[in-house]
Amino acid sequence: MTGDLSSMTAPPFILSPTSLTEFPAYWGERPELFADIAQGRDEQERAERVLRWFICTLKGQYTTRNEKMGSEKKPLNPVLGEQFFGVWPNVNGRGDTHLIVEQVSHHPPITAYHLENKQAGVALSGHSGQKTSFSSGSIIVKQNGHATLTITLPNGKKENYLITLPKLQIQGLIWGSPYIELADSTAISSDTGYVATIDYKGKGWVSGKAHSYKATLTHNGKSVKSYEGTWTGIGKVHKTEEVFTDSTVPKTEVSVKPIEEQGEWESRRLWSKVANGIRTGDYDAASRDKSRIENEQRQMRKDEAAAGSSWQLRYFQHVDSDPVYRQLAKAIKGVPEEEDAYLIVRS
Known part of the structure; x- marks a missing residue:
């Protein structure tokens, strides 16, 4: 069976009580590493700090739900315009880290986010779809x-x-215990000439170790260093005992306003009844409110079509071409030369 399954409606009992708009918070759950990036003494050390921070975010992004709920669950599909805001308080005297997320498209589903620690001088902007x-x-x-x-x-x-x-790759389906394994490779390219390539490997039928990675840092095409280990545990500088990444350090959960203080488009308020039904096992209540939200969204789209209008984004602006992407993608094999983006306009 093939085809796009992203829009498939799932029954509440296999759903996570969390909307996809909350997922960008995983980027910020090691705020001490994020804030420390700009403290690198030179370009190479800063490139290594970016790589270390990135790898140490992977455990939270891709194994948290197994640890909390016993297996991977399907997150709630966000509605167009859905928002999520969070903050990680001051770390090591380097200021707060703030997160803004907005669901900028429903068909196809696209989530835009902006993570920033102004005092530390580090900001991350991006968008993702599945x-x-x-x-x-x-x-x-x-x-x-x-x-x-x-x-x-x-x-x-x-x-x-x-x-x-x-x-x-969501594996373990036939045993009824789905879990995530990362596949292929990703890259981090800098305008300082440093490029990190991370190759992911899982546990095979005969050999291998789950959640393994090997990363290579190059500068202007020449190899500088390599690192290997597991993105859920410890990674070391190649052929040494020097610890490079430690994903066993407890993550820092994002702080969010109480639901009663949130706006009507904020994720936890919007999905509160659905989430409560999933957590308590009242799947009938969860299903009813999920259907109500989805029907209201369909009616809003019909009303917009009838009025000849469209939904207006609040925090992000779509651009057909991202100049930073266009410049830095040249150093990465196998990625498109051009890609659109969503730029933060209100923070």
Whole structure:
């Protein structure tokens, strides 16, 4: 069976109580590593810090739901215009880290996000969408989109990094315990000439270790260093005992306003009854409110079509061409030369 499964409606009992608009918060769950990026002494050390932070976000992004709920669950499909806001309080005297997320498209589903620690001089902007299909008993999730990270140094100089997104394999379906494994490779390209390539490997039938990675850092095409380990555990500099990544450090959960103080388009308020039904096992209540939200959205789209209008984004603006992507993608094999983007306009 093949084809796009992204828009498939799932019954509440296999759903996560969390909307996809909350997923960009995983980028910020190691705020100490994010804030420390600009503190690197030179271009190479900053490139290594970007790589370390990125790898250490993967565990939260791709294994958290297995740990909390026993297996991978399908997240709630966001509605157009849905929003999520969060903050990680001051870390190591380097200020707060703030997150803004907005669902900028429903067909196809696209989530835009902006993560920033102004005091530390680090900001991340990106967007992602998912296209899913079945293959050999697994669900394959191709993540569309990219992220760009900008470092502002004390002298005002800026460094930009392009981050591509990994492909996911949801395995364990036939045993009824789905889990995520990363596949293929991703890259982080900088305008300082440094490029990190991360290759992902899982546990095979005969050999291999789950959640393994090997990363290589190059500068202007010449190899500088390599690193290997697991993105859920420890990674080391190749052929040494020097720890490069430690994903066993507890993550820092994002802080969010109480539901009663949130706006009507904020995720946890919008989906509160559905989420409560899923958590308590009242799937009838969850299904009723999920249907209500989906029907209201269909009616809004019909009303807009009848009025000849369209939904207006609040925090992001779509651009057909991302100049940072266009510049930095040249150093990465196998990615399109051009890609659109969503730029933050209100923060």
